[in-house]
Amino acid sequence: MSNHEKALDNALRAAALDYDVAPTTINKTPAIPSPHAKGHNCKGQCGQPGHGVYDATSNAADVRRLFELAPKAVGYLVACRGRLVGLDIDRKDGVDGFATLAQLGREHGFEIPQMTTTVFTPSGGAHVWLTVPDGVTVPNSVGRLGPGLDVRGTGGYVVGPGSTGRNGEYTFHPRRGYTPPQPVPEALLKLMLPPPPVVRPQHRVIPTSADAAGRALGGLVRVVLTAPPKTRNSRLYWAACKAWAHVADGHLAAGDVEAELIDAALQVGLGEGEAKRTIASAQKGVHA
Structure with a gap:
């Protein structure tokens, strides 16, 4: 054959x-x-x-x-459709996904069901077939669980047993063969799912008064809020440099500057950590 x-x-x-x-x-x-x-x-x-x-x-x-x-x-x-998800465990190039999975299990208190479909890969890894509750959508991910651990979720696939790859054949676990996939442990399922959306703080409106410094900060915030996608970080840096110059002149409070610019950065999709680093870098540039 x-x-x-x-x-x-x-x-x-x-x-x-x-x-x-x-x-x-x-x-x-x-x-x-x-x-x-x-x-x-x-x-x-x-x-x-x-x-x-x-x-x-x-x-x-x-x-x-x-x-x-x-x-x-x-x-x-x-x-991987309906309730089926695949846990792809790699063991190659110095990465041991089995060790990563064992550590993850110890940290979060779960074990992979023994009697579930397991397909061994030619490189020494495995594809573990698991099921999720009805209506739960698990996304594909590469390495998000840890080194050597990928998730094959909705829109993804696992290689079927009996397939030939460039390095050899994919085979069922020699003692178990095919067994119906078992439910993914709840703790592992939580790790597979994307984190909940970040609730961004509601933007505080800067009073439109005759105060020149307040108007200046409001203008700098608008620079960030209207930045095209690929210029958001550079616009934030430019606005922060201008704002820190006002702080240095005694016209604005440092806390107000940082809070308003971080708020604006979050609203346009920048991460909080990235925004803080950019604002801090601008502060150093002003005082250099």
Whole structure:
């Protein structure tokens, strides 16, 4: 049996278990080229194949058709949809994702379920299949949990067992084989989910009085608030330099300057830490 035939056979087995699958190359990438030019945002709405993970299906006839369109396919992907998420543990190039995961478990008080689908990768890592509660959307992430730990969430995929990669074959855990994916531990799920949105403080309106310094600070704040996206940090630095000069002249209070400029920076999308560093750097430049 060729690697193409073996991949198709295993993909059909996965499809029979209601997993959505699609063919992949020896580089673990989708095997059917896109019908669109670069920069498109079509996710299969056009009805043509060639949309990567969005081609994935559990219909056996459609799986066979996809493999017919990809004669060089030697593997298949399993789409992370619905409740399925994949924890990709890497062990290569001096990084040990297993050690990272063990440390994370000790710090947050969780263990990975033993009886869940585990697929070993040719490089010595593993893909652990887990489930999340209905309605929970887990994003893809690379290294956010720690070195060697990636998350394959909505819109992502794991390489299916029985696939051939450039470094070898993806295989089920030798003693367990396929077992239904188990729920992700609650503590780990919290780490997989994005942090809650930052509640930004409501902008304080500077009184429009005859006070020249107040008007000056208000103008500098507006410079930051109206900055185009790629100029926000540089505009903040310029405004901070001007504001600190007013502080040095005794016309403005340092606390007011810092509070108003940080507030404006947060409103245009800069991080608080970045804003504070930029304002501090401007202060040093004024007093240099």
